Amino acid sequence: MVTERNTAATRRGHARDVDHPYPLHLDLSGRRAVVVGGGPVGARRARELVSAGADVLLVAPQACEEVVAMADAGDLAWRQGRWCATDLDGAWLVHTATGDARTDDAVAAEATSRRTWCVRASRTEGDARTRAWTPAVVRQDDVVISVTAGGDPRRSAALRDGVRLGLSSGALPLRRHRRPSADHDRGGLGRVTLVGGGPGDASLITLAGRRALAEADVVVVDRLAPRALLDELDADVEVVDVGKAPDHHPVPQREIERVLVDRALRGLRVVRLKGGDGYVFGRGAEEAAACRAAGITVDVVPGITSALAVPAAAGIPVTHRGVARSVTVMTGHEVLGDDELLDLAAQTARGGTLVVLMGVSRLPELAAGLAAQGADPDLPVALVESGCTPEQRTTTATLATAAQVAQSRGVRAPAVIVIGLVAAMAHPTPQQPTPVVDLRTRATTRPPAHAPAPEPAQEPVR
Numbered sequence: 450m451v452t453e454r455n456t457a458a459t460r461r462g463h464a465r466d467v468d469h470p471y472p473l474h475l476d477l478s479g480r481r482a483v484v485v486g487g488g489p490v491g492a493r494r495a496r497e498l499v500s501a502g503a504d505v506l507l508v509a510p511q512a513c514e515e516v517v518a519m520a521d522a523g524d525l526a527w528r529q530g531r532w533c534a535t536d537l538d539g540a541w542l543v544h545t546a547t548g549d550a551r552t553d554d555a556v557a558a559e560a561t562s563r564r565t566w567c568v569r570a571s572r573t574e575g576d577a578r579t580r581a582w583t584p585a586v587v588r589q590d591d592v593v594i595s596v597t598a599g600g601d602p603r604r605s606a607a608l609r610d611g612v613r614l615g616l617s618s619g620a621l622p623l624r625r626h627r628r629p630s631a632d633h634d635r636g637g638l639g640r641v642t643l644v645g646g647g648p649g650d651a652s653l654i655t656l657a658g659r660r661a662l663a664e665a666d667v668v669v670v671d672r673l674a675p676r677a678l679l680d681e682l683d684a685d686v687e688v689v690d691v692g693k694a695p696d697h698h699p700v701p702q703r704e705i706e707r708v709l710v711d712r713a714l715r716g717l718r719v720v721r722l723k724g725g726d727g728y729v730f731g732r733g734a735e736e737a738a739a740c741r742a743a744g745i746t747v748d749v750v751p752g753i754t755s756a757l758a759v760p761a762a763a764g765i766p767v768t769h770r771g772v773a774r775s776v777t778v779m780t781g782h783e784v785l786g787d788d789e790l791l792d793l794a795a796q797t798a799r800g801g802t803l804v805v806l807m808g809v810s811r812l813p814e815l816a817a818g819l820a821a822q823g824a825d826p827d828l829p830v831a832l833v834e835s836g837c838t839p840e841q842r843t844t845t846a847t848l849a850t851a852a853q854v855a856q857s858r859g860v861r862a863p864a865v866i867v868i869g870l871v872a873a874m875a876h877p878t879p880q881q882p883t884p885v886v887d888l889r890t891r892a893t894t895r896p897p898a899h900a901p902a903p904e905p906a907q908e909p910v911r
């Protein structure tokens with residue numbers, strides 16, 4: 450019986466072995482690994498073995514700088530000289546990378562006679578005489594993926610790069626289904642990742658943000674976050690909706706923080722998904738502080754803030770060479786004193802741009818206050834509602850007409866208001882003529898009155 454099986458295996462031959470390698474990851478910590486060859490390839494192999502915790506002996510008459518540095522640092526032992534059979538004493542694994550095929554053959558033959566696996570740098574994975582080879586590897590955190598592809602190393606590398614992209618972009622399902630051990634995750638505690646989700650369109654979140662979502666067990670989400678991404682979550686991911694809308698009682702900030710801490714203390718990976726950037730009028734720093742105070746590890750993934758992206762989506766650069774050299778991002782939710790208004794009016798006089806978030810309901814006071822402090826009543830104003838979403842609508846006016854135009858057009862939150870010369874560069878949504886502004890002379894032609902039925906402007910939404 451044994452003889453027949455051996456005969457069949459022999460008939461299948463080496464080509465079959467190469468097509469069906471036996472994948473294995475080795476724990477080499479504390480085990481002897483020998484590298485023969487001191488050039489860049491040997492150095493790379495040695496470095497990987499050192500990272501894996503192996504007890505590395507490198508044998509070579511000469512060695513490159515990296516090997517010398519590792520030897521000086523005590524990471525490996527370098528025996529300077531030609532290799533000899535006794536170098537392989539006690540080795541669990543041998544890499545040979547001398548650059549000389551005959552020497553590599555001799556090292557491999559010696560290793561094979563000792564039943565020790567030997568990887569030869571001068572042979573590829575497709576070489577029938579090679580009995581062990583290193584795959585293309587991608588690592589991300591605790592995930593290690595090895596690729597071999599029919600004896601074609603460049604194909605392996607290309608596939609490896611594709612897998613890396615999938616991992617880094619969150620396109621691959623990274624979520625853990627077994628709670629991490631203490632060894633892997635600092636005492637088995639969960640962690641909180643504050644993710645700025647961008648201004649609304651799901652494609653405007655960062656790769657890091659997507660990856661965090663792909664790993665999440667719990668997602669605590671705001672109303673203005675890119676909620677389409679929630680559809681991609683596994684069915685058993687807990688979604689805690691703390692979305693705040695004018696007709697919806699907001700979840701108190703302390704309660705949001707309590708949920709974050711509670712879930713993380715249960716060992717879960719929590720993503721706090723916010724609109725825009727969590728640190729721009731997003732209370733992200735408060736949430737991070739609350740989590741850290743409870744001993745929770747917090748990561749922060751910045752997002753594309755609506756303050757910059759929404760004007761851009763409407764055609765407005767918030768700075769523009771020769772026109773606007775500064776930009777102030779402000780909340781329109783607060784009542785401003787005369788001094789603050791005077792300062793803001795002076796900024797617009799110097800060509801600065803004001804970007805106002807949460808400013809729809811107080812627009813009349815803000816516009817009148819700026820004008821009272823000397824701002825040009827003909828200064829262009831653009832109001833961009835639901836930017837970066839299919840409902841995006843841009844309304845243009847001047848400082849003098851903005852409040853009345855906003856009311857007649859029914860402008861409502863969420864909206865970004867841009868005040869300054871650059872607002873004249875907006876692409877208004879049809880039914881609204883562009884105010885004609887010559888950026889060199891600052892002359893503005895006021896837009897005509899607006900027809901649509903009036904709707905009340907709504908409170909800004911946090």
Ligand SMILES: C[S@@+](CC[C@H](N)C(=O)[O-])C[C@H]1O[C@@H](n2cnc3c(N)ncnc32)[C@H](O)[C@@H]1O
Pocket residue numbers: 648649673723724725726727728729730731753754755756759805806807808833834835836837838862863864865909910911
């Ligand atoms: C509490 S602030 C949060 C800002 C957010 N952290 C950011 O960086 O974009 C909410 C305000 O942002 C603005 N906003 C957010 N997303 C918007 C969007 N897609 N279109 C227009 N305005 C938006 C509105 O002014 C809204 O009232």
